[in-house]
Amino acid sequence: MAALAEKTLNKSTSQHLSPATRPSKSLSMEDTTSPRARAGSWDSVSTASGGFLPEIKSKPASIKETSSRRLTVVIFGATGDLAKKKLYPALYQLMLLGQLPRGDKIRIVGFGRRAVELQGFIKKQCANVKKDARLPFEDFASRLFFHGGGAYDKAPGFESLAVLLDELEQGLPTDRLFFLSVPPTVFGACAQHVSACCRAQAPKRWTRLIIEKPFGKDSDSFAELDASTSGSWSEDELFRIDHYLGKEVVLNLSTLRFANQLFEPTWNSKCIESVEITFKEDIGTQGRGGYFDGFGIIRDIMQNHLLQVLVLCAMEPPASDLPEDIQKAKVEVLKAMSIPSLDDAFLAQYTEDNFMSEPGYLEDPGVPDDSVTPTFAAIVLKINNERWKGVPFVVKAGKGLDERLAEVRVRYKSQPYNKLLVGPQAKNELVCRIQPDEALYLKTHTKKPGLEQEVEPTCMDMRYASTFGGSYLADAYERMFLNAAKGDSSLFVSSGELREAWRVFTPLLHAIDKTRPKPILYAFGERNPRGFRDWSLAHSGVKQRQSFMETLSGLSGDAGALRAYFDRYDADKDGTLRADEIRDLARSLYDGRDPPENTLRKFFHLARGFDLKDKITFQDFTYFARCARIAHKSKPRAYERDVCSEK
Numbered sequence: 055m056a057a058l059a060e061k062t063l064n065k066s067t068s069q070h071l072s073p074a075t076r077p078s079k080s081l082s083m084e085d086t087t088s089p090r091a092r093a094g095s096w097d098s099v100s101t102a103s104g105g106f107l108p109e110i111k112s113k114p115a116s117i118k119e120t121s122s123r124r125l126t127v128v129i130f131g132a133t134g135d136l137a138k139k140k141l142y143p144a145l146y147q148l149m150l151l152g153q154l155p156r157g158d159k160i161r162i163v164g165f166g167r168r169a170v171e172l173q174g175f176i177k178k179q180c181a182n183v184k185k186d187a188r189l190p191f192e193d194f195a196s197r198l199f200f201h202g203g204g205a206y207d208k209a210p211g212f213e214s215l216a217v218l219l220d221e222l223e224q225g226l227p228t229d230r231l232f233f234l235s236v237p238p239t240v241f242g243a244c245a246q247h248v249s250a251c252c253r254a255q256a257p258k259r260w261t262r263l264i265i266e267k268p269f270g271k272d273s274d275s276f277a278e279l280d281a282s283t284s285g286s287w288s289e290d291e292l293f294r295i296d297h298y299l300g301k302e303v304v305l306n307l308s309t310l311r312f313a314n315q316l317f318e319p320t321w322n323s324k325c326i327e328s329v330e331i332t333f334k335e336d337i338g339t340q341g342r343g344g345y346f347d348g349f350g351i352i353r354d355i356m357q358n359h360l361l362q363v364l365v366l367c368a369m370e371p372p373a374s375d376l377p378e379d380i381q382k383a384k385v386e387v388l389k390a391m392s393i394p395s396l397d398d399a400f401l402a403q404y405t406e407d408n409f410m411s412e413p414g415y416l417e418d419p420g421v422p423d424d425s426v427t428p429t430f431a432a433i434v435l436k437i438n439n440e441r442w443k444g445v446p447f448v449v450k451a452g453k454g455l456d457e458r459l460a461e462v463r464v465r466y467k468s469q470p471y472n473k474l475l476v477g478p479q480a481k482n483e484l485v486c487r488i489q490p491d492e493a494l495y496l497k498t499h500t501k502k503p504g505l506e507q508e509v510e511p512t513c514m515d516m517r518y519a520s521t522f523g524g525s526y527l528a529d530a531y532e533r534m535f536l537n538a539a540k541g542d543s544s545l546f547v548s549s550g551e552l553r554e555a556w557r558v559f560t561p562l563l564h565a566i567d568k569t570r571p572k573p574i575l576y577a578f579g580e581r582n583p584r585g586f587r588d589w590s591l592a593h594s595g596v597k598q599r600q601s602f603m604e605t606l607s608g609l610s611g612d613a614g615a616l617r618a619y620f621d622r623y624d625a626d627k628d629g630t631l632r633a634d635e636i637r638d639l640a641r642s643l644y645d646g647r648d649p650p651e652n653t654l655r656k657f658f659h660l661a662r663g664f665d666l667k668d669k670i671t672f673q674d675f676t677y678f679a680r681c682a683r684i685a686h687k688s689k690p691r692a693y694e695r696d697v698c699s700e701k
């Protein structure tokens with residue numbers, strides 16, 4: 055392979071074919087060319103793009119087509135983390151499922167600056183492939199190649215890559231799909247060289263380029279990146295990934311809204327009080343703080359993933375399911391969004407955890423000692439259109455918190471007639487849990503069985519694992535590769551959307567960069583940074599749920615209330631709480647789902663160093679509530695010291 059790289063290329067560097075004929079929209083993972091599907095019948099349409107209106111204007115590229123055409127995939131940055139974690143496993147899976155061609159119809163070429171020993175490279179970078187007997191790994195491996203091409207911003211490596219691709223394709227007409235999995239500093243140059251040197255040669259064969267975030271750091275840097283890519287690629291050849299758009303529950307947001315009658319009529323400020331979009335991670339930067347520190351949580355998670363989720367919740371029904379109509383609806387809602395200021399933001403940074411077993415953000419070797427980069431942020435966004443006037447959209451994201459979770463929480467307003475039975479607390483909530491354990495549930499009120507007219511909060515629960523047991527939940531990168539191969543850009547982010555997204559966030563980000571506000575500190579593993587509940591209530595009216603610590607600290611001065619709380623969860627009435635009873639107690643604070651094991655373990659440990667096998671007496675419980683109150687009042691860094699000195 056290295057010898058090939060040495061070959062000189064004697065061909066023009068501007069062998070552009072006209073951009074691939076615009077592929078039609080894609081409605082289905084199956085072939086939708088049947089007359090029925092063409093007519094747009096609901097019962098025949100299972101939409102790959104998330105369930106938009108079936109107004110079919112032209113024929114989509116079907117799976118039959120994508121799996122039978124000859125294809126070359128090139129991954130730039132193939133030796134990297136993303137390629138190993140996601141890209142090679144996704145390509146294997148798509149070939150396994152027959153969504154991409156197999157055998158001699160496909161080639162997957164890794165590109166790196168230096169040549170590698172191919173077998174060692176495959177072993178390392180395919181370590182996360184989930185092997186399945188239906189596609190022997192050797193068959194997959196036999197389709198993998200590598201090209202050490204030198205710098206990403208110099209033409210020779212791309213010229214020699216073109217020679218290699220021609221040779222591998224043996225002159226047969228082949229589509230080419232390129233994936234830039236390299237640092238953003240080389241995006242522009244790499245995109246230009248691919249376009250100049252490596253486009254598919256044969257007529258009616260397409261060339262497409264997938265790029266990953268970050269798409270700039272603000273409006274100006276995005277404009278620069280956009281100019282460098284759009285100069286050599288047309289918008290329908292460029293696929294900008296936001297992998298959140300490939301997640302099952304995110305795809306379901308539009309299905310839920312537009313495939314049912316129940317939600318859309320109430321999906322507005324008359325009925326909805328607030329929308330909260332949450333992303334939480336129970337890990338920190340894990341040695342990658344150097345990269346993260348240059349971005350912060352707002353650029354890393356909020357301006358892209360969470361904003362895309364928000365837009366899908368808030369956009370008007372698109373005119374059709376064509377990518378351009380969907381993207382138009384998304385741009386329109388972004389245009390109606392107000393620009394948040396520093397006053398609309400809550401910024402925090404994690405320190406070491408209360409047991410000092412998890413390092414704080416500043417302990418990450420790549421992070422400067424005086425960094426004020428937020429690892430947690432919450433922002434209240436407003437949409438100034440008729441549908442959403444006055445409804446706060448609270449977007450929050452954080453690392454080093456108590457659990458891994460991403461969800462959308464739509465809170466309905468209580469209506470005057472609710473007071474007949476319940477009162478102002480009778481609010482419905484629709485929760486769409488994106489990860490982990492995908493679920494949709496609706497919190498309602500129901501009559502409790504019995505002679506009394508008692509009303510109880512209940513939950514209409516749809517968990518993917520039970521409702522769609524056995525069905526295949528594709529990884530977001532599988533869907534992204536597949537949709538790019540089909541030419542369906544509805545799950546990708548358009549240049550117009552990014553321009554608007556940066557318009558919304560750039561002033562706030564510049565204000566943070568310039569004034570360097572000191573973040574609130576929170577101990578690794580907390581549910582929310584301290585002070586966030588009050589901030590949320592004051593700035594958006596959204597009441598955040600209490601953590602263990604907050605609940606028990608609130609009860610600590612009231613022995614009667616503490617006793618009642620203890621008794622409520624002492625199911626077997628033996629005067630102690632076992633792990634399963636504590637789990638029930640914790641479930642009540644985690645919306646019915648299992649609390650993170652780590653949180654339970656910490657609870658037991660704090661209650662006098664017990665572990666999960668032990669039982670907790672009321673005395674231990676009282677002691678823990680007292681510790682919780684002290685900890686709650688103290689600064690996070692002093693937390694462990696204060697608790698210990700009480701013991």
Ligand SMILES: NC(=O)c1ccc[n+]([C@@H]2O[C@H](COP(=O)([O-])OP(=O)(O)OC[C@H]3O[C@@H](n4cnc5c(N)ncnc54)[C@H](OP(=O)(O)O)[C@@H]3O)[C@@H](O)[C@H]2O)c1
Binds near residue numbers: 137139266
């Ligand atoms: N990792 C993730 O989970 C993730 C998630 C979302 C987005 N992304 C984005 O996806 C892209 C790839 O991510 P990654 O985590 O795989 O990155 P990475 O491991 O840091 O780098 C990917 C490859 O790029 C090359 N490279 C590294 N530093 C370079 C430099 N300074 N100049 C030129 N080339 C360099 C290296 O390949 P060679 O030395 O072989 O050339 C490396 O193997 C990035 O833009 C990242 O922001 C990553």
